[in-house]
Amino acid sequence: MDIAFVSNVVYPDVTGGAEKRIYEIARRLAAKGHTVTQYSRHYWDGPERIEREGVIYQAIAPGKELYAGDRRSIPEALDFGVRTVPALARAFRDHDIVHASVFPYFPVLGAAVAKAAVRGDAAPLVTTWHEVWLDYWEEYLGRLSPFGKLVERYTARVGQHPIAISELTARRLKDLGRPREQTHIVPNGIDVEGVQTVTPAADGYDVLYAGRLIPEKNVDVTIEAFARAAQNDPDIRLGIIGDGPEREALERLASGMACRDRIDFLGFLPEYEDVLGHMHAADVFCSPSEREGFGITYIEALAAGCTVIGADHPRSAASEVIGDAGLAVRPTTAAVTQALSRSLSGVAATTRPERRAAQFDWDRIAAQTLDVYRAVLDETPAARQPEPRRTGVESTVLSD
Incomplete structure (x- = not known):
């Protein structure tokens, strides 16, 4: 042809x-x-x-x-x-x-x-x-x-x-x-095999976000939900990869949390493999974005073994991508907090994330x-x- x-x-x-x-x-x-x-x-x-x-x-x-x-x-x-x-x-x-x-x-x-x-x-x-x-x-x-x-x-x-x-x-x-x-x-x-061969980051996080820092990504909801989940688990840490017009406001929000010393803003990382390395080191990838025509980062995180949390929203295809290898919930602090707690305890997914990623x-x-x-x-x-x-x-x- x-x-x-x-x-x-x-x-x-x-x-x-x-x-x-x-x-x-x-x-x-x-x-x-x-x-x-x-x-x-x-x-x-x-x-x-x-x-x-x-x-x-x-x-x-x-x-x-x-x-x-x-x-x-x-x-x-x-x-x-x-x-x-x-x-x-x-x-x-x-x-x-x-x-x-x-x-x-x-x-x-x-x-x-x-x-x-x-x-x-x-x-x-x-x-x-x-x-x-x-x-x-x-x-x-x-x-x-x-x-x-x-x-x-x-x-x-x-x-x-x-x-x-x-x-x-x-x-x-x-x-x-x-x-x-x-x-x-x-x-x-994605190149599933290529993602899976990346070495995990040595300084990884329990919960990870990667993407632009813009309003529709609801990174503020992720921070607020993490802060609530952290009240019951004093050892978990949140890493936020990316940059954008909301960064300053999000940093102010994080600074007011009791767990502020466990929330890091990493900015844009110089290499794609650096992002994947952090995905491999994380247990949960949390991105309750309300506007996702697809969501490549969801698949990458699944291939790296993360349980993925996305938004159940009319403008998001998160549920299509994640399937039962994670959770698609309302993009509210209460719903994401509950999803984080379930995911961190290992009861959120019924299909192994890597198996779900192989379909893509x-x-x-x-x-x-x-x-x-x-x-x-x-x-x-x-x-x-x-x-x-x-x-x-x-x-x-x-x-x-």
Whole structure:
């Protein structure tokens, strides 16, 4: 099969969850003999077209700053979306599948325009939806929120075969007018074996949080719940990894607790393995975040052997990810305190965390993505089915 990915960012030149997902899936599909190309901005050193780990990277736009202050740049997204149109018009003829990452929306809109311009048969457009924001646009853009809502809704309604990373995202996509039965579910993943080989931190904590220090993460609830649990267990310690606009307020909150000498703010750690090391050393990973389209840190903590506490909230997919290897509770101090006490006593999980994490290994995620491609191609006219390449390598080889 000949597959094209479309994203304005490319891993590891730009690091983030969406680009990491493309990287992990693309290189695994390439290793299985499929032809894989990613169209992106030119963030790497060297020529506009390179090959790494069997994947071809084709720059269709120069590198550009992604952020304007603390928000993604709208001009950057618009610019890349416009540049995708001429580049992808040919891609829809040359590849069997064109797979676009939805955020920041305009690449998908550009891909839809490019496909419409193709005369004759065009490859199907597959999209990946990491989140659906709906009313969150009001918090993110303020008075410009109607613009964000309009773009999101219109993106959902262009011709595509959507993949959602969780049932939560699929349901919210339905709210944008996309029938639920048309959406495939393929979760995010991690390198489970890689996580499990990391050495535990020597100076670990009993309870750990890792992530941005922003209001919706409810780190204040974690601190308050820990302080209550610590009244009955004078030896437990809490480590908070990460930084953000709430750090100063959270440090003030912690300083007023009787257990303040057992709460440490570690900031951003320099290496990914340092975070994983602390997960291995911890008994409980506590993140009652009320806005999680998925929650990669939950899987990482599960793979490291932690019991995970997440939020039972309409905007969180925590319960989908954690399953019965931890607890999803209301993001209140009382509920999280009870969950902490149960988790620290070892009675919260009925499935071993490592076993739960194995379901999200990248090998499985790549295989599920390939299954979606097969299903999509089965729905297309015969003329769009993969044909043997002129190189002599048959693209009809769809097996793993």
